[in-house]
Amino acid sequence: xxxxxxxxxxxxxKLEALRQQGIDPYRNNxxxxxxxxxxxxxxxxxxxxxxxxxxxAQRIMGKSMFVHFTDQTGKAQFYASRxxxxxxxxxxxxxxxxxxxxxxxxKLFTTKTGEKTIHxxxxxxxxxxxxxxxxxxxxxVDTEIRYRQRYLDLMANQDVKDVFLKRTRIISEIRKxxxxxxxxxxxxxxxxxIPGGAAAQPFVTHHNALGCDFYMRIALELYLKRLLVGGIDxxxxxxxxxxxxxxxxxHNPEFTMLEAYQAYGDYxxxxxxxxxxVCHVAETVLGTLxxxxxxxxxxxxxxxxxxxxxxxxxxxxxxREKAGENWFDLTxxxxxxxxxxxxxxxxxxDEDFEVTNAIFEKFIExxxxxxxxxxxxxxxxxxxxxxxxxxxxxxxxxxxxxxxxEIAPAYxxxxxxxxxxxxxxxxxxxxxxxxxxxxIVALExxxxxxxxxxxxxxxxxxxxxxxxxxRDVILFPQMKPLQNPQKKEAPEDAGK
RNA sequence: GGGUUGGUAGCUCAGCGGUAGAGCAGUUGGCUUUUAACCAAUUGGUCCAGGGUUCGAAUCCCUGCCAACCCA
Numbered sequence: 001x002x003x004x005x006x007x008x009x010x011x012x013x014k015l016e017a018l019r020q021q022g023i024d025p026y027r028n029n030x031x032x033x034x035x036x037x038x039x040x041x042x043x044x045x046x047x048x049x050x051x052x053x054x055x056x057a058q059r060i061m062g063k064s065m066f067v068h069f070t071d072q073t074g075k076a077q078f079y080a081s082r083x084x085x086x087x088x089x090x091x092x093x094x095x096x097x098x099x100x101x102x103x104x105x106x107k108l109f110t111t112k113t114g115e116k117t118i119h120x121x122x123x124x125x126x127x128x129x130x131x132x133x134x135x136x137x138x139x140x141v142d143t144e145i146r147y148r149q150r151y152l153d154l155m156a157n158q159d160v161k162d163v164f165l166k167r168t169r170i171i172s173e174i175r176k177x178x179x180x181x182x183x184x185x186x187x188x189x190x191x192x193x194i195p196g197g198a199a200a201q202p203f204v205t206h207h208n209a210l211g212c213d214f215y216m217r218i219a220l221e222l223y224l225k226r227l228l229v230g231g232i233d234x235x236x237x238x239x240x241x242x243x244x245x246x247x248x249x250x251h252n253p254e255f256t257m258l259e260a261y262q263a264y265g266d267y268x269x270x271x272x273x274x275x276x277x278v279c280h281v282a283e284t285v286l287g288t289l290x291x292x293x294x295x296x297x298x299x300x301x302x303x304x305x306x307x308x309x310x311x312x313x314x315x316x317x318x319x320r321e322k323a324g325e326n327w328f329d330l331t332x333x334x335x336x337x338x339x340x341x342x343x344x345x346x347x348x349x350d351e352d353f354e355v356t357n358a359i360f361e362k363f364i365e366x367x368x369x370x371x372x373x374x375x376x377x378x379x380x381x382x383x384x385x386x387x388x389x390x391x392x393x394x395x396x397x398x399x400x401x402x403x404x405x406e407i408a409p410a411y412x413x414x415x416x417x418x419x420x421x422x423x424x425x426x427x428x429x430x431x432x433x434x435x436x437x438x439x440i441v442a443l444e445x446x447x448x449x450x451x452x453x454x455x456x457x458x459x460x461x462x463x464x465x466x467x468x469x470x471r472d473v474i475l476f477p478q479m480k481p482l483q484n485p486q487k488k489e490a491p492e493d494a495g496k
Numbered sequence: 497g498g499g500u501u502g503g504u505a506g507c508u509c510a511g512c513g514g515u516a517g518a519g520c521a522g523u524u525g526g527c528u529u530u531u532a533a534c535c536a537a538u539u540g541g542u543c544c545a546g547g548g549u550u551c552g553a554a555u556c557c558c559u560g561c562c563a564a565c566c567c568a
Contacts, residue, residue, distance in 0.1 A: 006540060007506055007522060057531075064528040081528060098521070112529050135507035135520055137532045142507085144563045156507085246497095249565080345568075469564090480562070 011097060011130045018125065021092070025128035030103035037073035043108055043116045051076060051118060052103040052126060054155070057136050060094055066117070069102060072165075074158070078104050078118040079111070089123070098136070099129030099155075147477050160472075166285055167461045167473055171238060173281045174258060174457075181273070183234040183260055188223035190216060190240065196436045197221030197384070199427070201244040203253075216242035220259040221384065221452070222439045225413065228450050229442045233263035238457065249469045250405065253478050256457040261413070265451030267385075267396045270410035271373055274400050274453055275308055278371070282306050282464060293403075293466040302369055304403060304463065310371040315394070318364050318374060319356055327356070353380040368401035383423040385411035403463040410453030417443035 018025050034042070034049040053069035053076070064081040082090040096102060106120035134140040134156040146153040146160075154161045175185065193212070195202040197219030206213050220237050227235045241257045262269055282289055291304040320327050323338060330338065332352040339346050344358040356378070368374070376394040379387060385395035396412035414420045421440050461473040471477035 005506065010522070057533095059530045059533050060527090061530065061533080062527040064530085066530045066533085068531075077531075079529070083528080109529095111531090113531075115529095115531070117529085132506045132521060137520065138508045140507070141509095142503090142563085144503090145507095147563090152507095246568090482562075 007132050008130055011128070011132075014095060014097065015128050015130065018092075018128070023092075023125060025125050028126065030124055030126055032071075032103065035073040036069070036071045036076035039076040039108065039118060040116050043110075045108060045110070047108045048105070049108060049118055050103065050105045051078070052101065054129075055096060055098055055100050055102055056133075057098070058096075063090075065094065067102075069104075070155075076118065077111075077115055078106060078120050079109075080120050080123070084119075084121055085123075093123060096125060097129060097132070099131070099133040100125060101127035101129075144479075147471055148479055148482075150475055163461075163465050163467065163473065164475060166465055169285045170281050170461055170464060171256075171457065173284050174238070174277060177277045177280045178236050178260060181234070183236045183262075184232060186224070186227060186232070186235055186237055187239070188217075188220060188227075188237055190242075192217050194434045194436045195219075196439065198241075203242050203244045218243055219454070220257060221454070222436055224259055224261050224452070225447060225450075226439065226442045228261055228263055228413075229445055229447045233448070234261070236260035247478060249471075250459070252458065252470050252474055255470070255474075258455040258457055259452065261450050261452040263448040263450045266412040266449070267375070267398055267410050267451055270451040270453040271312075271398060271400075273451075274408045274410065274455070275310055275371075278402075278460070279306055279308060281460075286464060291464060291466065293468075302403075304370060306371055306402075310373055310400075312373040312375060312398075314376045315360065315374050315378070316376065319359060322363050323356075323359055351380070353378045357381060365401055365406060366404040369404055371400065371402045373398040373400055382409075382411060383427045384414050384420070386414050386416075403459075405459050405463070406456075407459050407463065408453055408455040410451065413447070413450045413452045415443060415447040415449055 015025055030050070030052055032050050032052040034051045036051065036053060039049065039051065051069075051071075053071040055067055056070045056075060057068040059066045063083070064079065066077055066079055068075055068077050070076075080090065080093055085093065102123055103126050104118055104120045104123045106118040106122070109117055109119050111117050134152055136156075140146055140152050140156040146157075154164070178185070191205065191207075191214040193214060195215035195218045197217075198221070200218040202215040202218050204213050204215055218241055220239060220241070224235055224237060236259060238256065238258045240254050242254050243251075244253065245251065247253065260270075260273065262273070279289060282291065289306040291306065292300045293302045293304070295301050316328060323342065327335065327338070332355070335352060336346060336350075336355050339355045339359055342359060342363065344355075344362050346355055346358055350358070375398045376388055376391055377397050377399065379385075379393060379395045382395045382397050385397045388394045388396050398410050399406050400408040400410070414423070417440055420443055421435075424435055424440075458470050458473050461467070462470060465473060467473050
């Protein structure tokens, strides 16, 4: 960010020189008719094209030159010679910089080495870059700059741009799939007086005119259920949730969530929805149901097979597999001791179901690489779901785990207002949360039986795109702000 | 919150007590089918910040800042 850098100074001087020549380096008088991808894919020898992009690399050879430029679709090459452009225009072109935007017109041809190229007859400088781009061969590696100045990352690293363009297509295909199933998309409040629908620490903000605090939402659930009450029978929202908790490879304070609710459905209909949707997305965006994850050297480290039908297994069976057949016949004290012996992290305040769940989270979930519906979770874990008739200690839910992460939980939604109040009051006592009375009132007006599901879009993208960090699927991940050097510390704060 | 690793030119990285280096990019010259173009010359630094040890610190020690990874 050095403002006195010599490279920047040189570019400013070039900018001035262009203006002296009567060239405005920021004027828009160019409409391309051909993208970089079309230079390759829509090739026809001698076809006249107009193309534009950012200069990525140039090879100057005396009286001619080759230049690679990029647009959203990728990279293309143009060829310029002094004979075609004239002395002055060619000399000016030799002095454009990497990073500048240029528009060119010319005819398509193929070089000796077989690259489809534009032989230009004219060009116009569209925007002068005053700072040098990252290095062309190694790209940009520094993670801090990649995240803080993502535009440089996108500019320098084609694979990064591909990931984000695919993320966009994934979300687009999710919408298409849900709409094809009759779901309608809505928007519900991000600022809520009582943050509900999950157990998580919220961010607090303040509304001046109303004179009260609001919370940034931690889930979409309670408002979408109000819409079921209102008669919108198939409803979904894709939007940001905010949780004031730790940052990690898998957690960003703001993250994107999909929630969908289907009146007259249940957790089983949600299974079909999740499986159908993920398969549709994988097939349309990636063209395959086999997802290969690679390490930095390009070796395949795991392959995820999304071919239906996915494995379905009960929570208790997975626990027994890991912790012993008699696990649920033990006393709570024996379970606690057993969990500690296995190496799970148990806190003194953990209740019995939390002790068991610690085993699930530490030893089972991380190993569920292939898509798995884990069903019949203990009712204490899920306060918004219906009790399973065949095992009243559990609820009618699943957690869909893929790639060692929970990607999508889904329930047969609790619609009994009296039972719902009891569970929420019990939870509110433990977690010191406020009870959303208006939500209960809505349930008292009658909510149809429904299946509901949530899906962590960032984690889904990690799984589908083979990214090991959530920061590599979020364009601008949360970073600690850099100290602004212009903001001087007050003297009395100097000790802090 | 704890641990590990890292921060050196615009970018990618060496150097790890004894005069701050390379490649790319930049500048100048040469070159009309190159593609990490090539050839020759050349510019460029608060070695993250602040203390300490030392005759001497980018290098060793301490503190702080930022980041990545692991753990909680």
